[in-house]
Amino acid sequence: MPDTALDGLRIIELAEGVAGPYCxxxxxxxxxxxxxxxPPEGDRTRRAGPFKDGEPNPEGSGLFLYLNTNKRGVTADLATDEGREAVLGLLAGADALVTDLYEDDLRALGLDYDDLRERFPALVFTSLTPFGRGGPHGSYRGNAxxxxxxxxxxxxxxxxxxxxxANQPPLAPGNPQADYMTGxxxxxxTMGALFQRESTGRGQLVDIxxxxxxxxxxxxxxxxVVHNPDLVTGREKVNFDFLVPCSDGYVFLTPYHFDHWWDRFQEIMGEPDWARSEAFLTAADRALNCDAIExxxxxxxxxxxxxxxxxxxLDIGIPCFPVYSPAEMMESTQFKARDFLESVEDPEAGAFVRPGPAALLSETPYRQAGRAPRLGEHNAELLSQPAAEPPAPASGDQRPADRRAAGDLPLSGVRVIDFGWILSVPHSTAWLGALGADVIRIESEHRLDLLRATGMTRGSGGIPGLNRSGPFLGLNYSKRGVTLNxxxxxxxxxxxxxxxxxxxVTMNYAAGVAERLGLGYQDLTAIKPDLIMMFGSPLGQTGPEAHSTGWGPTTLAxxxxxxxxxxxxxxxxxxxxSYPDFVVxxxxxxxxxxxxxxxxxTGQGQYIDVAMGETTVAMTPEPLLEWTMSGTDQPMRGNRDPGRxxxxxxxxxxxxxxxxxSVEDDEMWAGLRRALGDPEWARDPGLGTLEGRQARHDDIDxxxxxWTSSRSPQEAAALLQAEGVAATAVLDGFGLLEDPQLRYRGFFVDIDHPEVGVTASAGIPLRYSETQLHYGSTPLLGQHNREVxxxxxGLEPAEIDQLVEEQVLA
Known part of the structure; x- marks a missing residue:
């Protein structure tokens, strides 16, 4: 029996930077x-660092070493026939190709999907580009x-x-987080497309x-904004700020949002008189008066x-987490107890610490000891005699023909019982539902999903109702719904x-709750031995801080x-x-x-432990690598980048x-000059290098x-993109709904709902060339009780009526 989950798959990665390599x-x-x-000169992250003692070394870049663990590596010059033939030889034995090259560039090389699909009909071809393939912005340059x-x-x-x-523009995160989301x-x-291939025998284009x-x-x-178009979407503060000062820094804390939290919080504050003011009596009152209460x-x-x-x-169950620096995070007793942070000794990079896995799988743990390949390390092994077939599966590793029925969608025949609530777990099961799984969402009138409950205060079209929450409707499609007390x-x-x-089975109850209900992993595998159970939580199911309470924005700290x-x-x-809920x-x-x-x-199920904090750190290696390799505590840079x-x-x-x-290099700088009409200030030879532009960044800004202030965002971006400069309009929610690229690509899907009618929702962010995803209506509360x-x-109608009366199906 294989000891890894993806044994037997071969993936060819034709990508540089972060998104493709993280994938x-x-x-x-x-x-x-x-x-x-x-390429012969290596992935660009080999030059990104950080480096031991600050000395550039293509074999010692911390970011490259992190992003490319457990891979084999070859070099190929795609400008040559020999290089392209090398890639074709590798594809002959591959299950999937992951590439970040633009469609036009791939077509010029003879390596685009249309060039390959007849030669490699079973190949899954995954394309990761800034704006996707096709459409008015398909050729736009971009980055994280x-x-x-x-x-x-x-x-x-x-x-x-x-x-x-006016002086606090929209802000990017302190690392290329967007590329990790894309990857x-x-x-x-890609996994979905590989499942589809199980039933059809054919690959397809996966367009991200x-x-x-x-x-x-x-x-x-x-x-x-779809369900309540009168919603104000300005950026100026109108609600609670998670950031709360302490004597030695900050925490992210949210005691205001629910009355029971506020009651508990008053107790630890010593019941001050001001906290009992009528202005702070309800959650709505506190939100209205947030500038007074904070x-x-x-x-x-x-x-x-x-x-x-x-x-x-933590003692009273209110979401709160300390804002950690890399050095402080390394001292986390929780991460130490879970062995999450890995100490590495590399002959080229020296000693450093890297994040562990984004998820823990009990029976097929991730390969911790692996390292990244040296430049061209496996050329002789892989290019002289490229494999004709993927690696043979381990003995006994054959999929039983009757394990589940084939169908029109990747996960047809899979059933998911979803006990999750709020954001991250319901989003994960929306993916599975859209891919064809039968997802049955478990809810209760006695413990309403907080997102569903928002429909009572701001329902679709201004009409309150438990089935009218816009955010809930946009998150829980493609599922059936039942109520169980x-x-x-x-x-x-x-x-x-x-x-x-x-x-x-999926859950994100507080640690220990499932076991107290008799619904823990051991309880459920006694019923279904090959069950897969996925549990989400802020910091994991084990360790001294496993009982921490939180959601994405607080855990982020x-x-x-x-x-x-x-x-x-x-x-x-x-x-x-609500970052990082959805990417988790x-x-x-x-x-x-x-x-x-x-x-x-194999017939073997397992337990999956997803800690939101660990998943996010796995996507934020740069500050940790910088600290442990050079002793530098990365500063806040706003929207700037030392490499651009x-x-x-x-x-x-x-x-x-x-x-x-975002001007990535000297070539883009020349394009920016052209877009601006080559003004005299931009002709200064000192601005022809990255170092020169960084030194005069304020002047350039x-x-x-x-120049930009006299043009619309779309006009400025179009003029710059016409000259090959990475640029985009900064969009809000309404801007996204009107964006021509998103509309062209069908990112928004129209779904008919019994109470609110046909409305648009953000679809699952992928396009398959051969598979149409399933978008079914978000269930009404308890809508499918009788059916399920x-x-x-096997309950009879009279039994169901009795269970409703007894408040069991409620």
């Missing part, structure tokens, strides 16, 4: 044979910076911290857009250290009967990302889109499909309208701002 890393770390194809700003994410970054919009999306989408992969993260914003809380909080406030909040013995028994027919995200000299910043959900989907592939071949100049967000015509520009409990459990 490949996710496969390689779970056992796939990933062959990295580099433009993907983030084009997606609506930067419009919400920082979240509820903008006081002066994770590519990995999950960086813009869409990031816009996926503000799907609740998109749904909010300073009062801060006067109290600065008396305590981060550790003290974290522990006090798990506080009753009969409710728990019925849940177990549903599990007996399931392939996968723990991960270093807010420490490096912010305006220069400012305070740590949260990110848009994408990683969950990838992990579940990987485990399902393993089970299909100019790079920034510049004012455009109109109120709070912006364009993002002033000149660029003067009749068909799967």
């Amino acid at each position: 490949g890393k996710l496969f390689a770390d779970l056992g796939a044979d990933v062959v990295k194809v580099e 910076f433009t993907s983030y700003h084009a997606s609506g994410m930067s419009w919400e970054t920082p979240t509820n911290q903008v006081r002066d919009p 994770a999306t590519g990995a999950a989408a 857009s960086g813009q869409e992969a990031n816009a996926n993260h503000i799907r609740t914003t998109i749904s909010s 300073p009062l809380v801060h006067l109290w909080s600065v008396q305590y250290t981060r550790a003290e406030l974290y522990q006090m909040s 798990l506080q009753t013995d009969r409710g728990k028994a019925l849940a177990k009967e549903l599990v007996s027919s399931a392939d996968i 723990y991960t270093m990302l807010p420490h490096v995200t912010g305006y220069p000299g400012g305070t740590p910043s949260s990110m848009g889109g 959900g994408v990683h969950m989907a990838f992990a579940m499909m990987s485990a399902l592939r393993h089970r299909d071949r 100049a100019p790079q920034g967000v510049y004012p455009s015509a109109g109120e709070d309208r912006w364009v993002a520009i 002033r000149e660029l701002s003067a 409990f009749t068909d799967l459990v």
